[in-house]
Amino acid sequence: MRKGKIFALLLSLFLSAGMAQNNLHHQSSVYEWPEDPLVKEKLEAWRDKKFGIIIHWGIYAVPGIIESWSICNESWIDRDSTIAYDDYKKWYWGQSEKFNPVKFDPEKWAAVSEKAGMKYLVFTTKHHDGFNMFDTKQSDYKISNGPFAGNPKADVAKYVFDAYRQKDFMIGAYFSKPDWHSEYFWWKKYATPDRNVNYDITKYPWRWEKFKQFTYNQISELMHGYGKMDILWLDGGWVRPKETVNAEVLSWGAPIPPFSQEVDIPAIAKMARNAQPGLLIVDRTVHGPYENYQTPEQRIPDTKLDHPWESCLTLANNWGFVPNDQFKSATKVIHSLVEVVAKGGSLLLGVGPTPEGEFPPEAIHRLEAIGDWMKRNGEAIYNTRTTGIYQDGNTWFTRGKKDNKLFAIVCIKEGETIPSTLQWKGNLPAKGAPLKFLQTGKPVKWKIVGDNVVVTIPKALVGKTAPALAFAY
Numbered sequence: 509m510r511k512g513k514i515f516a517l518l519l520s521l522f523l524s525a526g527m528a529q530n531n532l533h534h535q536s537s538v539y540e541w542p543e544d545p546l547v548k549e550k551l552e553a554w555r556d557k558k559f560g561i562i563i564h565w566g567i568y569a570v571p572g573i574i575e576s577w578s579i580c581n582e583s584w585i586d587r588d589s590t591i592a593y594d595d596y597k598k599w600y601w602g603q604s605e606k607f608n609p610v611k612f613d614p615e616k617w618a619a620v621s622e623k624a625g626m627k628y629l630v631f632t633t634k635h636h637d638g639f640n641m642f643d644t645k646q647s648d649y650k651i652s653n654g655p656f657a658g659n660p661k662a663d664v665a666k667y668v669f670d671a672y673r674q675k676d677f678m679i680g681a682y683f684s685k686p687d688w689h690s691e692y693f694w695w696k697k698y699a700t701p702d703r704n705v706n707y708d709i710t711k712y713p714w715r716w717e718k719f720k721q722f723t724y725n726q727i728s729e730l731m732h733g734y735g736k737m738d739i740l741w742l743d744g745g746w747v748r749p750k751e752t753v754n755a756e757v758l759s760w761g762a763p764i765p766p767f768s769q770e771v772d773i774p775a776i777a778k779m780a781r782n783a784q785p786g787l788l789i790v791d792r793t794v795h796g797p798y799e800n801y802q803t804p805e806q807r808i809p810d811t812k813l814d815h816p817w818e819s820c821l822t823l824a825n826n827w828g829f830v831p832n833d834q835f836k837s838a839t840k841v842i843h844s845l846v847e848v849v850a851k852g853g854s855l856l857l858g859v860g861p862t863p864e865g866e867f868p869p870e871a872i873h874r875l876e877a878i879g880d881w882m883k884r885n886g887e888a889i890y891n892t893r894t895t896g897i898y899q900d901g902n903t904w905f906t907r908g909k910k911d912n913k914l915f916a917i918v919c920i921k922e923g924e925t926i927p928s929t930l931q932w933k934g935n936l937p938a939k940g941a942p943l944k945f946l947q948t949g950k951p952v953k954w955k956i957v958g959d960n961v962v963v964t965i966p967k968a969l970v971g972k973t974a975p976a977l978a979f980a981y
């Protein structure tokens with residue numbers, strides 16, 4: 509066991525150093541707008557929210573290592589060579605016997621998220637390792653069947669969803685299509701060479717049908733037994749119809765099997781939307797009618813996009829909890845949020861709770877600082893859409909969806925202070941129009957000099973620090 513702890517530390521250091529890149533989901537190059545009017549309505553409501561939280565939490569929090577991927581047998585994964593692969597998988601899956609988050613308090617999570625200015629939630633009900641964070645009846649491998657079973661909040665997902673619903677968040681259930689713990693996906697009869705199903709499903713179609721039914725049943729449980737749902741966020745884009753495997757998918761470097769390993773998304777969508785009318789389905793990177801918005805991971809697209817999308821970025825280096833992780837500054841996150849929104853997207857920020865069930869203190873401090881900025885400047889973020897000119901250097905522009913009001917958001921470089929004047933080119937105010945400074949809610953002086961608008965900053969703020977300053981006109 510001591511060797512296992514040492515290995516877990518080494519693995520966490522290696523994988524948290526940015527070496528694990530083959531697990532990132534890239535962005536589809538094709539987008540198909542939904543036709544269902546209820547889905548369209550929900551999609552527009554989601555596009556107004558702009559800022560959400562994704563919570564990765566599972567048995568990987570116990571040793572503090574990357575979620576799921578360390579049990580995947582691919583060349584980019586590194587493990588202690590003195591531990592046999594099968595023994596490592598047993599050790600990893602055995603963390604379920606230690607997972608006892610006695611400090612779990614979802615109301616605190618929701619309060620911190622609300623204070624940060626977040627408006628929607630995506631919670632990991634099951635990651636690729638197959639450990640269920642909800643009380644599924646399809647498997648015994650779940651949080652409600654271990655040391656935490658006797659806790660009144662043992663059905664973790666239910667209480668997370670309820671807590672965020674009380675704060676008027678849109679609610680999303682993350683669900684991994686692959687399940688490496690299931691005998692119908694990784695069959696013990698064969699080795700597990702990579703992330704894919706490890707047997708030929710054309711040779712054993714009955715077995716794959718079992719997995720498809722298992723997946724359908726689990727998602728049905730979530731759609732029928734966990735209250736109002738707004739988003740079904742499906743991860744594991746390599747489980748997809750064969751006809752959607754294109755050069756873009758192959759460029760990930762992930763192994764693609766010679767056969768289709770899809771689950772029946774059309775049937776799942778029909779069932780889920782019967783239970784949850786207007787449900788957004790996000791079948792990540794699988795272009796078509798069931799990818800209602802795109803989800804580039806750990807990156808922001810180079811240019812603005814006029815169809816729905818979100819950037820999935822971590823607050824620290826990892827999705828889940830890793831001890832001594834390096835957290836991004838609040839300023840860096842705010843700059844990312846501003847850029848994402850100006851380019852037409854939403855920011856889904858990742859936070860990983862500790863094995864005891866708390867947000868790390870560093871995460872709370874960052875989220876509170878982000879919230880302080882959002883209180884004053886949220887008008888330039890929420891309920892906005894793109895403008896023709898969306899950027900001029902470190903100035904980003906958004907537009908009010910209903911009134912077409914323009915917003916200019918000037919990002920202040922980290923470590924620098926507010927100057928006495930700011931200027932930008934493009935999207936100039938009309939002659940004589942007031943320019944409201946969102947920081948104070950009052951108008952500021954401005955003038956046109958050549959092709960630029962030059963804004964005079966109130967003396968009381970000059971020399972002080974701020975992540976960004978926003979103006980409405």
